[in-house]
Amino acid sequence: MSRRQDSTRPRVAVVGAGSWGTTFGKVLADGGAHVTMWARRPELAGEIQEGKRNSEYLPGINLPRDMHATHHLSEALEGAEQVYLSIPSQAVRQNLKAVRPLIAKTDAPIVSLMKGVERRTGLRMSQVIEQELGCDPARIAVASGPNLALEIAREQPTAAVIASISQETAEAVARRARNTYFRTFVNTDVIGTEFGGVLKNLIAVAIGIVDGVGYGENTKASIITRGLVEMTDFAVAFGAHPETLQGLAGLGDLIATCQSPLSRNNTAGRLLGQGYRFDDVVKQMNQTAEGLASVAPILQLAREVGVQMPIVEQVKMVLDGTMNPRDIAPHLTTDDDTPQGERTQNGQAGGGGALWRSIQRALDQFRNGGRGAAGDRP
Template identity: 45%
Template sequence: MSNKIEKVAVIGAGSWGTALAIVLADNGHEVRLWGHKQEQIDEINSKHTNEKYLPGINLPEGITGIGSLTSVLQDVEIVVLAVPTKAIREVLGKVREFQSKPITIVHVSKGIEPDTLLRISEMIEQELPPAILKDIVVLSGPSHAEEVSLRHPTTVAVSSKNMDIANKVQDLFMNQHFRVYTNPDVIGVEIGGALKNIIALAAGISDGLGYGDNAKAALITRGLTEIARLGTKMGANPLTFLGLSGIGDLIVTCTSVHSRNWRAGNMLGKGMNLDEVLERMGMVVEGVRTTKAAYQLSEKYNVKMPITEALFGVLFNDNNPKDAVDQLMGRLKTHEMEDLTNELEV
């Protein structure tokens, strides 16, 4: 843990942004938490709670809710960006209008932008000019906001092109409950964090259909192969997918009721359509947009991603979930070791 007290802005007062604000406040930092709903900001400041996103959790005194982007960024050098992928350009566009001093962005969202096929760090680089954007750090790994807010043991990874700033962010967040590793593979950390949501949707569908642990274990294992297959084509280190932001994040997201993506998939498996699921969730399900982006990436890089392809059909072509799972099981036979070796040789 860093001995230096920092002013840190957290943009996004959802469950993950609030949980990370708790970690930072526990470490003694002055935390400003931005949200766009005034009643939520008032609740954070008067009751020290954020009941919609983290029910039953008391927030530390070191967290101040702020509804103005200009105010939340005043005299701040480190900004935690915790908004959904689809809101990143809008939020950073507003920041660009008034920000003049350089800031380091620590982004904690997990997604890929459809159509542009950009990773989040690439979106940030497009939206903020070099005069404003000092560095980008990715924070990712197996971490449910609900458990982090309860100070349950959690381990994540941070990655940046500038490892000095990655080390600084490691110190910023590190404490006895929240362990942080560094990893220089930005591409791998971002791809692992984004694509695991696709496999979690598929795992939820499998559970919703009433299939057991055997089917889910197969989805997780073959899902990891898909993630590594695409990630290495895009320039990632294959070993990253054996770490926290690969298999670690994949396991926790595919097996927990805390996972929005698993819960959404579970509802799909039980017969709801996508619109009904998203309305009932009431929160962003990143895996839906990421499935479209990953499907487009698989075509761009000519990479086999059968689980992603099957899920794309369920989400966007109204394919029957059971038929999609049956088609996956009925694919042509292949040799597992040969398949895995090919991924590592990419």
């Protein structure tokens, strides 16, 4: 590629050069963009820029020749038509403070690639971006889906979804972030798309735990299925469309993350299930496992809207060391004797929560002449 051809390519910036940021940079470059990565560490920026490698995060992967990297944020952001963010969720706010003045004169879409919530505030990443950049939410997009970085870096065919409250923004980002091995769909359900990515991490930790204990496929399938119910109840209570949780950002990502040993959340869970203590697991993980920091704020949010999340509750107990990993199950050990309807634990889409559940139970009892329990509901 000549310098002239390179300069006619649309410029994009990727902030964060870990496994996902670098992989996404490759996706964008292979899709025709002029990509500049920002890496916090100069030596990593140097390796990507000079060697076209990121040996720490993507061993064995050759990066495109025209993918660039710098550890100067201003250089990375200069002239960017779109800005992608891929750093651990707990570090996003502080990094955005540095980004803000550098993009003040542009209206470039800002795209979150992250799958966590901020521990202190419980906010989704698009909300943190909106707060810190003070920008129109229609400029913000999020990318999610079954996207294990190393598989995509190996160019294995994958689909993802780009969500923005602005269809136009979602489409502009989806057009840029696609190539022969990476296809992007769009939706306008930012809440469902973001929460799907956050919540599947928590279920993947649970799957890792039971895997580490040595339980088999029945346990895992039960947790995945009931986990999807928890994810849906929670997200819908916050305004998500239930269909989003059936899509790439929900079920799709849940399957990928729960099945793959590449998943860091799954790996962290497995170590816990094998008997390692939480502190030791954190020490052993040299990449980001977002689920570990998201458990507490998600449970706090769930309590605020009256949504029950028995699997996530148990993950927290295992993390806290108050539950033996062997006892984790797709239900609460404190379940009462009344069999639950299968469809959701919290009632209808829309999130009536515990209140709705009691009403359902009372109605069922009334229909049964005051006898018996609620059966499976469609």
